[in-house]
Amino acid sequence: MAYASSGRLGGGALVTGASRGLGLLIARELAKRGCGVMLCARNADELAAAKRMLRDEGAEVRSLACDITDEGVAGNLVRATEEAFGSLDVLVNNAGMIQVGPLAAMTEDDFRDAMETMYFAPLRLVLAALPGMRERGHGRIVTISSVGGRIAAPHLLPYVGAKFASAGLSEGLRAELAAEGVSVTTVFPGLMRTGSHTAARFSGRADREYAWFAAAAGLPVLSMDAERAARAIVRAAERRRPELVLTPVAKAAVRLHGLAPATTTRALSLAARLLPDSGAEPERNVPGRHAARSLGSAALDRLTALNDRAARRLNQRTG
Template identity: 40%
Template sequence: MSLSSKFARAAVAATLTAAGTAVGYKLTTRALRGRYSFAGKTCVVTGGSRGFGLVIARRLVRAGAAVAICARDADQVRRAADELARRGEPGRVVGGVCDVSNREDVRRFLKTVTDALGPVDLLVNNAGLISFGPAASLTAQDYEDSLATHFWGPYFFTEEVLPMMKKRRSGRILNVSSIGGRVPLLHGNAYTVGKHALVGYSEGLRMEAVRHGVYVTTVCPGLMRTGSPRHALIRGKHEAEYAGFKILDSLPGLSCSAERAADAALEAVKEGRGEVIVPGPFSAAATFHDLFRNFSLDLLGLLGRTMPDAPGPIGDQVTPARRGYEVETPLTRSALTGLTQRAAVRNNEV
């Protein structure tokens, strides 16, 4: 037998062994974890009044869960809670105003939830703050706000519900991070820092909670069409930064629907998996970044050269942040962004 034939056979054998091991691992761990059902469970979704959080809440209501949502805008919470109540059973939806970065707000909201619906079975830490702009245009407050929302918020909620989950030896926590928590985002440094912190916290928590029957899942979506660009905080050259973000967010293939991402995240929760990344191109990007980190960072550096420069400071102040809806242009309202604009209407983002 030639050397090449031996090599080919060895390669095939190694591939089959790896595939068999992966399948066996998946079947074994699934059997150990059991199949989780949302029916009859009490589920809390932070940032559930619009966008991805609202889509997840709809899915949970449809699955027969009692759902509590919170956000900072009272009108948005009311509209979302009314919609969810119409979709579900009477008395099984709670909406409340809550700043996730304020621990007393978190405690007050969760007391309302448990009084009305009972102990929390599933916690979805989804509240987020999207911000974009060159690092030179960011302030310390931008980083503090990102950490307050993306790390401290999930931490405060988890600290309140986890002890009871451990006591019951049952529970699920879904932490909604971002591909920015796995791969640094160009002109998204403050956002990246907050989401990286959440990934680290979520993965560390999972290792210790599992012994108590509690499974922590991290979802890292890439671009998904929730309609959220309208509420993003934009620094630097506002119109150029926003146009690039909104157009990319609308491209089929590169972005996915919020409904598809929610289904993937909740399926991972049911199976007790540690992580899910959607859509597919971003999962590949995260794997590439893990395997070839230096090369990946060099490539991102080259892409960074194509991004808009930071404008000079205005006096002693950097350029002010503006919301996406404040810097709309004919381009960002064109057919190029149609999918995102329709998602904004559908998901309470307008």
């Protein structure tokens, strides 16, 4: 069944990290609102599967497999989108990486990789997209940060550091570009059931790190249905909202941190003490799928059932 435009969005859209999870769902929602969508991701096989999925649903999509951390890629992506759809009207900086583990198990390269993926690559894409948006006098930029870009959770330091930076960039861009007709929306999602626990990388005691992260990411009370999150994100971009915080738990945490930062920090310090140490010989960057097999816990499998189903539905298990 072909998608029909609502008339409020349209033109060309570029979504990074669009082969799976939240990026795939955002691409679908943009297509439903009349956009032609350029999908971008590193893994060519996952990207081809995502494109087939959306085309079978009637979406107008193209794709380009690339690593957005390569410096020359941003201009190529913007040009490809403009050539395919006539213009680039919506840029969604969604691509990310999740590295889980204690600071003692992390290296400087982990922090650099996170910053390249979630700060510098989005910056380059914005700089490449802005000339066309300015010339047309309109455009929408969406930055997918995280509640971790407001509250620095332990055992996620490369991730939260990069998300803090991307949030600051996004909010500053909104202030500078508002007079030029370009709106910038910063999104702070809490935990969502996207199946990301299967693709995250775990260091230290990898199986124990996987256990707490996967359980939290899949619990209905703590996490949000990913389809509903994608609809809310695209609706916020459509309405040119400055900011969107997703999940009741994330909203409550952000408000508490704003009102009582010292209390929030003490709670996070307590949580850090309850999390696994790095171990005598820390493991490095173990994929979630491997950590799950190593752990082999039937009880955890039951806790992650909703998120495991999301992983299969959202192209997270094609590797």
